[in-house]
Amino acid sequence: MRDRISHPGLSELVMSAEQAAAMIKPGMTVAMSGFTGAGYPKAVPQALASQIEEAHTRGEDFQIKVLTGASTAPELDGVLAKARGMELRLPYQSDPTLRKRINDGELEYIDIHLGHVAQYAWFGFYGHIDLAVIEVVGINEDGSLIPSSSVGNNKTWIEQADKIILEVNTQQPAAMDGMHDVYYGTALPPHRKPIPLVNPDDRIGEPYLRLDPEKVVAVVETDAPDRMTPFAAPDETSQQIAGHLLDFFESEIQAGRLTDKLLPLQSGVGNIANAVLAGLAGAGYTGLTAYTEVIQDGMLELIRDGVIRVASATSFSLSPAGIEEFNSNIEFYRKRIILRTQEISNHPELIRRLGCIAMNGMIEADIYGNVNSTHVGGTAMMNGIGGSGDFARNGFLSAFMSPSTAKGGKISGIVPMASHVDHTEHDTMLIITERGLADLRGLSPKQRARTIIDKCAHPDFQPLLQDYFDRASRESVGKHTPHLLDESLAFHQRFVETGTSLPETVRS
């Protein structure tokens, strides 16, 4: 272990997670590492959760504000949520216990474009950051840090926090040394300069995180792996959705709007994104690029097989099998993978310059193409907007994908009016379900509605949507984007009242 801590002064600060956690006090704003279940601190949050539970047993208040890169894992969000230890959380989560607390109204959750978080911290929008808890692979002799399996917002947290606790994790492959690219050229307006990245594989920064060793108050040694659930093999619905997108790519190549190298791919999280990657594997492409957030097992396979020649991301989320594959072929992957800060991986300037192809999941789309990525029934938080908005608004293409129904067919993925809007009609170009792909480019609202209802709606809901649109087209006050306001959320209200969005006449 000690060969992972080469800085003499910092090796003196090694202590237990309990001792380190005891420095975190009620009311503090604590910024932690972690992005989509990778590179989050494994020991200090658990020790902190125990201390919070003890304080609550004594009748004392103890809650903190927690900022991260994106979602973490049960050892961070799970334990702190269980202990009721968070009064505020941002910018993204996917933990079931935390989700329940958020939706029970027990804490404040702020859902933010992941590419905005670092700059908002620099603008001072989140107030003062008292302490940062950051997982690293190692500490170099000069005090610089070898980042872990995610870079996320760590640069910003390290620079902004008064005090720093480092977790040095020996489970993270030492061979990741050299794969990161930390850009130090960001500035605050009005002093910003163009970011000098023009290809997904450009290196514009440094492999290490700079550190002021004076700010470090504790170093904790850990050896627990990232908690990665292996991906399930894509189901038939996901394969059909992926198939529509791959057919679309072919037709775009035929039309001369894309080449057979496509454009840098951004792939979201979940089953469908995984199916798209699996579909690409068998589609005959070579030498593609990815400019995305997360390198998962599927992406690693595409790199191994030469389908993707280089992938840029901010997080390295691999299953145990993926880590083994990575470790066994480290020299190969080192040349083909770059991990950056999330303000660069998700930067609008770069996504627009590169012309990324954004491919993300959704909860529902309405007939005009407004997309809800976050709120079930308009009120309950699922995960968060994540990076989907960073890529959708600025990409060359933006696709949103979902099965045409949820909850065993009781809910339609296509609705008259989205119950919450994360991506407006102006940011969504392709809506895809297993039924088909709606290409909305160049269409007016009414043309979009006809296309979405025709191509994407499930047959159980298609006549209802068509009837709504027909009546709205006749009766709506404004005829540009026709709606029947008192009926526009009827699908959602019916689900709340009866457990299905289908009206009784259709059910019986």
Ligand code: 0RQ
């Ligand atoms: O619930 O798990 O209880 O069964 O939502 O749905 O179909 O498994 O799809 O895993 O791709 O997730 C939008 C949530 C889709 C995801 C979302 C319920 C459904 C199930 C999951 P259960 P599926 P996915 C890059 C980009 C925002 C962040 C993002 C997401 C659960 O894609 O979080 O894009 N996106 N980041 O039953 C009620 C509906 C529903 C519904 C689905 N209409 N009504 N429930 N569900 N549709 C990565 C990062 O940013 C980090």
